[in-house]
Amino acid sequence: MNERTPMQPVIQALGLGKRFHQGPLDVTVLRDVHLQVQAGDTVAIVGASGSGKSTLLHLLGGLDTPSQGSVHLMGQALANLDAAAMGRLRNAHLGFVYQFHHLLPEFSAWTATKPPIKPGSCWPKWVWPSAPSTARQSCLAVSASA
Numbered sequence: 001m002n003e004r005t006p007m008q009p010v011i012q013a014l015g016l017g018k019r020f021h022q023g024p025l026d027v028t029v030l031r032d033v034h035l036q037v038q039a040g041d042t043v044a045i046v047g048a049s050g051s052g053k054s055t056l057l058h059l060l061g062g063l064d065t066p067s068q069g070s071v072h073l074m075g076q077a078l079a080n081l082d083a084a085a086m087g088r089l090r091n092a093h094l095g096f097v098y099q100f101h102h103l104l105p106e107f108s109a110w111t112a113t114k115p116p117i118k119p120g121s122c123w124p125k126w127v128w129p130s131a132p133s134t135a136r137q138s139c140l141a142v143s144a145s146a
Contacts (some may be wrong), residue, residue, distance in 0.1 A: 008075050009036040010093070013059055015069035018055050029055045033069070061094055062086050 002074040009113050018110060029052045037043055045053050058064040060071055062078045071078045078086060 009072070010074060011035070011037045012040050013056075013060060013069065014072075016056070016059060016066050016071065017068035018052070018059060018064070028108075030059070030066075030087075052099040062090060122146040 003098045013033050013035040016030055016035075017028070018030040021027075026145065033056065045056060047053050055064070059066050060073075062071065062073070063082075065079070073089055076089055078089075
């Protein structure tokens with residue numbers, strides 16, 4: 001898997017569009033979206049209900065395929081990846097934090113949004129500084145035992 005170059009965007013959308021067809025209906029939700037997000041950028045996607053925010057996020061995360069255009073994550077064109085490669089790329093470089101109704105109230109914000117730990121892996125470098133010390137110790141223990 002190719003890693004991105006220092007000046008290459010972490011995520012990039014080029015001419016992104018999405019149309020939905022159902023029977024006689026043909027609805028264009030997104031048209032010619034261009035977006036670049038560099039490492040360290042903070043981005044907010046805002047808009048009225050039904051304006052395409054969730055559709056855009058699904059396309060950027062590889063959860064749906066665009067009707068036109070392309071999405072690149074860490075320099076990789078998502079359209080060129082099979083499901084397994086897409087999953088590995090997402091697991092290593094992308095996280096989803098859903099709206100409040102997807103979160104469980106019994107968890108802290110950290111527990112509800114942290115990346116999963118699996119044997120032989122740990123959190124990406126960008127998560128490590130914000131992890132509570134007990135979580136970092138658990139991560140080290142999992143990595144050491146793998």
